[in-house]
Amino acid sequence: MEMSPTVKSAVMHFGEMGSRWGFNRTVGQILALIVLTEHPLAAQQIADALSISRGNTSMGLKELQSWRLVKQHHISGERKEYFVPAGSIWVLANRVFEERRKREIDPTLSLLRDLMMDAPAEEQDEAVQLRLNEIHDLLESVTAWSQELQNLGPEKLDTLMKLGSGVGRILDFKDKLFMGKTPSQ
Amino acid sequence: MEMSPTVKSAVMHFGEMGSRWGFNRTVGQILALIVLTEHPLAAQQIADALSISRGNTSMGLKELQSWRLVKQHHISGERKEYFVPAGSIWVLANRVFEERRKREIDPTLSLLRDLMMDAPAEEQDEAVQLRLNEIHDLLESVTAWSQELQNLGPEKLDTLMKLGSGVGRILDFKDKLFMGKTPSQ
DNA sequence: ATAAACTTTCAGTAATTTCTGAAACTTTAA
């Protein structure tokens, strides 16, 4: 399974970026390869194409499945498992986003909650509590909002994004309309 | 400079999370310490509080300045440089967000542009081109939109976030109003 | 110009993360 020059560049790049995106080089490369290949790929084909060990390939595929970016695809009559992207580009982007939120924000949110519980009795550092509170609230808003956005679904989200600077106008507008009877949050 | 137990837990946690957030343990710890301390801190104080070498502290501070999360604060009459957060929690969150966009999305966007330029002449893999295009467009929308949101400024952004599921309703609403004359873009 | 007070750099070391490949495991078919 030879990679075309274009695919090769893209795969290499996704490898480089891999670590910034929360996984490692190999995982990034495998993802790119699967996404850019029209047909399902077997683990061995992936290992060959990327010149990596079979073991590493297996780990990488497991990781990608845990991120729900890649899924197995059984071809009837075949013994091997094949792999394909778990959805459209849009779905994949969403999954990365969500998964990262889980890994990057949730743990901090939970620590902050704990610290805010424990501390009042024990400490006199008011200012620190305030700061922690502020961080907590911000992270909580972001989390809630990102969930909200995901619930909108692709089409509406697209509308919203295409709206661009129009968002500002719509907000002003809404203020006028609902002035005084804004449903709290 | 002793850290209170609360500060200590938070600092440790930010250290752990550091790598997920795009910097390393030490950098995360330094950031937390500076954010949670009411008064400006000198490099040496930071090194002592965290029990890390002076050299490492210097690197960390440099990194945090390159992220624009921390800035120098000169105290008149003092020879040392002190360090303080570069702004409110909200500003800091924004900076992290923006900086990460630069490091995680922009390079890919530029690679995709290149691949889309080069390739048409050279290749027959239509499908790959389509995929790359799709990824490119998605990343571009996200980038444009995140810039849009930052331009809204804190208050409006806050309104928007607090709006929650209301966003959906507003969008329907807008469709009715501007039906047919939606500004194309 | 010198020294004191402080900062930065960087070569080498330590710690962490990733990768390999062989062994153990699983599944299917005959």
Added chain:
DNA sequence: TTAAAGTTTCAGAAATTACTGAAAGTTTAT
């Protein structure tokens, strides 16, 4: 029940990343 075809695991090796501390550099005061 065995062997063939495949997968997963994991101990150790390789590669990468982070940290230390000593040396070089900078700035300010005298």
